[in-house]
Amino acid sequence: MRVLLSIILLIVFNSVLSGQQFTIEESIELGLKNSKDLKISGSKVSSSQAKISEVNSQMLPKLSLSASYTRLSDIPPFEIITPLSPNPIKLYDILLNNYNFKLSLQQPLFTGFRLSSLKNAAEFNSKSFEVEYDEEVNNAAFNIYTSFWNYFKAQQILKLVDENLSQMELHLEDTKNFLDNGLVTLNDLLKLEVEYSNTTLKKIDAENSVELSRAAFNKSIGIEINAPSTLHSKEINSSQHEYDFDEILNEAKQNRNTLKSVEYKILALEENIDASRGGWFPSIFLFGNFYYSNPNPRILPPEDKFNDTWDIGVGLSWDLWNWGFTSSQTRQAEETKYQAELLLSKLNDAVEMEVYQSYLNYKKSLEKINVIQKSVEQAEENYRITKEKYNSQLATSSDLIDAEISLLLGKTNLTHALVDYELSRLALEKTIGRKIY
Incomplete structure (x- = not known):
């Protein structure tokens, strides 16, 4: 061997x-x-x-997500005075905490x-x-x-x-x-x-x-x-x-x-x-957004809870003079x-x-x-x-x-x-x- x-x-x-x-x-x-x-x-x-x-x-299409939290300073509540009431009427509470989620979709239609x-x-x-x-x-x-x-x-x-x-x-x-x-x-x-x-x-x-x-x-x-x-x-x-x-x-x-x-x-x-x-x-583009916020600014009076809303549209951007x-x-x-x-x-x-x-x-x-x-x-x-x-x-x-x-x-x-x-x-x-x- x-x-x-x-x-x-x-x-x-x-x-x-x-x-x-x-x-x-x-x-x-x-x-x-x-x-x-x-x-x-x-x-x-x-x-x-x-x-x-x-x-x-x-x-x-471009899909993007954004989120934010904002703490607001304390301010007096929004109140109105009417002739029929001796005391001010508070329309809604002040919400100091704001939570926002946004889902956006954008599609170019024409870019020159x-x-x-x-x-x-x-x-x-x-x-x-x-x-x-x-x-x-x-x-x-x-x-x-x-x-x-x-x-x-x-x-x-x-x-x-x-x-x-x-x-x-x-x-x-x-x-x-x-x-x-x-x-x-x-x-x-x-x-x-x-x-x-x-x-x-x-x-x-x-x-x-x-x-x-x-x-x-x-x-x-x-x-x-x-x-x-x-x-x-x-x-x-x-x-x-x-x-x-x-x-x-x-x-x-x-x-x-x-x-x-x-x-x-x-x-x-x-x-x-x-x-x-x-x-x-x-430049012309199609856009759409989905919002999930607390409070949702589109809902009045403001509520201390999450609500969803959306929008869709067509945008145009044109430099007329540069x-x-x-x-x-x-x-x-x-x-x-x-x-x-x-x-x-x-x-x-x-x-x-x-x-x-x-x-x-x-x-x-x-x-x-x-x-x-x-x-x-x-x-x-x-x-x-x-x-x-x-x-x-x-x-x-x-x-x-x-x-x-x-x-x-x-x-x-x-x-x-x-x-x-x-x-x-x-x-x-x-x-x-x-x-x-």
Whole structure:
């Protein structure tokens, strides 16, 4: 039993040490789930929906209850003197304690279109926050993609440096044998050892880059910064995607949630203008009250007991002159709408520039891959030939070092180019307004 328990604990411990492996799909799912920015944006959507409920409540009957107790000062009773009676006649007793309960119901009938306009404005604002949330999801997904592929790039570069070090160790061993047999000079061996040390320094930098990119990846998906996470990814597919600039620009202007959000806000501001103009109209409301009082002032003579009465009616309230208050509110609402329209125009220009820039970056990254792939093929062939010549003592150690450096640089550049291509493609898709998650 102890042996079995030890085996289980060892398996669990090793799995923890090795870290969790993430695919790009798992990273996106976990990162979106843990994103604080998305939670903030989602809270804004919920708040905007509550605003709609708030305005709706103002269009429904309002029921209120009030109660009071009043202690009055003592005064002489109300008496009258008549010719027929030598003594004053007291009409009723003075009641010093007053108890009042009032139940009121009020229903707006007409508010100068203010409430209906405010409701429409709240609905448009809510739609604006919803499309902003969708935009935030896309941005969060792109940030996760970026951290994922940067982590992948750092790992690949470290792998290339390790491979280069392994090759150099073999060359060092061969060169030492050549030196023992008098086929090379000590200077040739020293050159290789210096280059080996330089490459070891590159490995230290590459390892540091891996740790930093892992930390950035961990935070992007919402796990501990020093968690030993690893990646499981397929090779980047550098096949060309066809894009027509005019088509993707039109698509961006139709689909970008940034533009849709401002368009909804402009519609909301138009409704706010109508709501501000409501001050020029009267407000009409239906009201009803139920009274339960001791004494009830409508019952004469006053009685020291509770009695109920009620009333119902229609009221009208109209500001005939308010020193331009309504006009000023309307002007403010109109200017706010004007500012939003100018902002929309600026955003359209910015989107056009952003699409063009992303389009050029995508084309540039694709061209870079084609050029660097040819460079890597040439470097591999040059390294193969130089290595054969070096083994046959037809090339110097300097030639071999140059060939190794060129090959490492070419492969490193290709790794950078492939990741840059994938990120530029995703950036273009995001800029167009397409979902990338």
